[in-house]
Amino acid sequence: DAGITQSPRYKITETGRQVTLMCHQTWSHSYMFWYRQDLGHGLRLIYYSAAADITDKGEVPDGYVVSRSKTENFPLTLESATRSQTSVYFCASRPTGGLVSPLHFGNGTRLTVT
Amino acid sequence: SQQGEEDPQALSIQEGENATMNCSYKTSINNLQWYRQNSGRGLVHLILIRSNEREKHSGRLRVTLDTSKKSSSLLITASRAADTASYFCATDENSNYQLIWGAGTKLIIKP
Numbered sequence: 143d144a145g146i147t148q149s150p151r152y153k154i155t156e157t158g159r160q161v162t163l164m165c166h167q168t169w170s171h172s173y174m175f176w177y178r179q180d181l182g183h184g185l186r187l188i189y190y191s192a193a194a195d196i197t198d199k200g201e202v203p204d205g206y207v208v209s210r211s212k213t214e215n216f217p218l219t220l221e222s223a224t225r226s227q228t229s230v231y232f233c234a235s236r237p238t239g240g241l242v243s244p245l246h247f248g249n250g251t252r253l254t255v256t
Numbered sequence: 257s258q259q260g261e262e263d264p265q266a267l268s269i270q271e272g273e274n275a276t277m278n279c280s281y282k283t284s285i286n287n288l289q290w291y292r293q294n295s296g297r298g299l300v301h302l303i304l305i306r307s308n309e310r311e312k313h314s315g316r317l318r319v320t321l322d323t324s325k326k327s328s329s330l331l332i333t334a335s336r337a338a339d340t341a342s343y344f345c346a347t348d349e350n351s352n353y354q355l356i357w358g359a360g361t362k363l364i365i366k367p
Contacts, residue, residue, distance in 0.1 A: 146298075184344060184357035185299075200354065232298055241348040241355060242287055242306075247298030 145169070148233050148248035155223050156256055163218045163251045165233030173236045174216040175200075175245070176208065178229040185232065191216055223255045262345060262361040270366050275332040277361040279345030280325075286348050288321060289355070290330050293342045302330075302343075332363075340365045 146167040155161045167174065172193050177185040187200030189208040197208050205227060207219045220227055230252050234245040263278045279288070287306045291299040305312045305321045305328065312319045318331040332339055342362045346355040 182359055184359040185346075185355075186357075187354055190354070234298075242304060244289065244301030244304065245291075245299070245355070247300070249296070249298045 146233060146235055146246055146248040148231075148251050150251060151249065152252050152254075154254045154256060157224060158222050161220045161223055161253070163220075163231055163233075163253070165216045165218070165248060167214055167216075167233075167235045167246075169235065169237065169246070170213055171235035171237045171246070172213070173238070174210065175234040176206070176216070176218045177232045177234065178202065178227075179232060179250070180229050188218065188231075220253075223253075225255050227253065228255045229253060262343070262358040264361060265359070266362040266364070268364040268366060269335060271335055271337055273335055275335050275339070275363055275365075277330045277343050277363070279328045279330070279358055281328075281345075281347050281349075281356075282326065283349055284323075288319075288328050288348075289346045290317075290319060290328075291344045291346065293344065293360070295341070299344060335363075335365045337365050337367055339363060 149164045175190045176188040179185050186202045188206050189200055191197045191210040194210050194213050210216050230250045232250045233248045236243040236245050261280050269275055289304045290302045292302050293299045303314045303319050305319050316333045321328045342360040344360045346357045349356045
């Protein structure tokens with residue numbers, strides 16, 4: 143039961159480079175989310191997706207791009223990484239749109255932009 | 257915008273003691289959830305309490321909700337070393353897709 147898998151676990155990149163964080167879930171959950179976690183801010187939503195080919199912006203979408211061609215995958219791309227994007231990124235999923243369904247999280251990707 | 261705010265930011269207690277964490281929010285909600293995050297891991301859902309509920313139990317966890325004070329508390333009884341983690345509350349803020357998260361309480365259980 144793999145659940146939700148993020149890769150890589152750690153990534154160091156340089157300012158200006160493009161980097162893609164991968165997220166794969168095995169439950170066929172409809173909804174998927176990308177969050178960033180920074181000290182003192184809790185979790186902030188970057189993008190979410192209600193189904194394949196349906197994505198929408200969250201609270202902090204600038205500088206990020208997402209796609210969802212398949213239900214199980216939800217990659218997050220930083221088109222031109224900046225130091226302010228140094229963070230821990232979490233992918234999450236849930237089966238329905240209702241907020242009573244708990245979120246299931248991956249173990250995160252720690253991204254450092256130098 | 258962050259709605260849930262946990263209090264205290266950090267809590268250190270002896271194993272076997274009870275740990276209480278609080279969460280406050282600003283607007284009306286439909287439900288409030290608590291999650292746990294172990295170091296270096298993703299968050300794990302602990303318990304959900306709806307706005308029409310006042311108290312809920314799950315094993316050693318007890319959650320209360322006071323909508324008049326816009327606050328919730330999470331009580332962990334008979335704490336264990338394995339309870340060492342950060343605890344987050346999240347509310348729906350009348351949204352149908354987004355949870356709003358607090359900054360978390362870091363709990364350390366001393367053996």
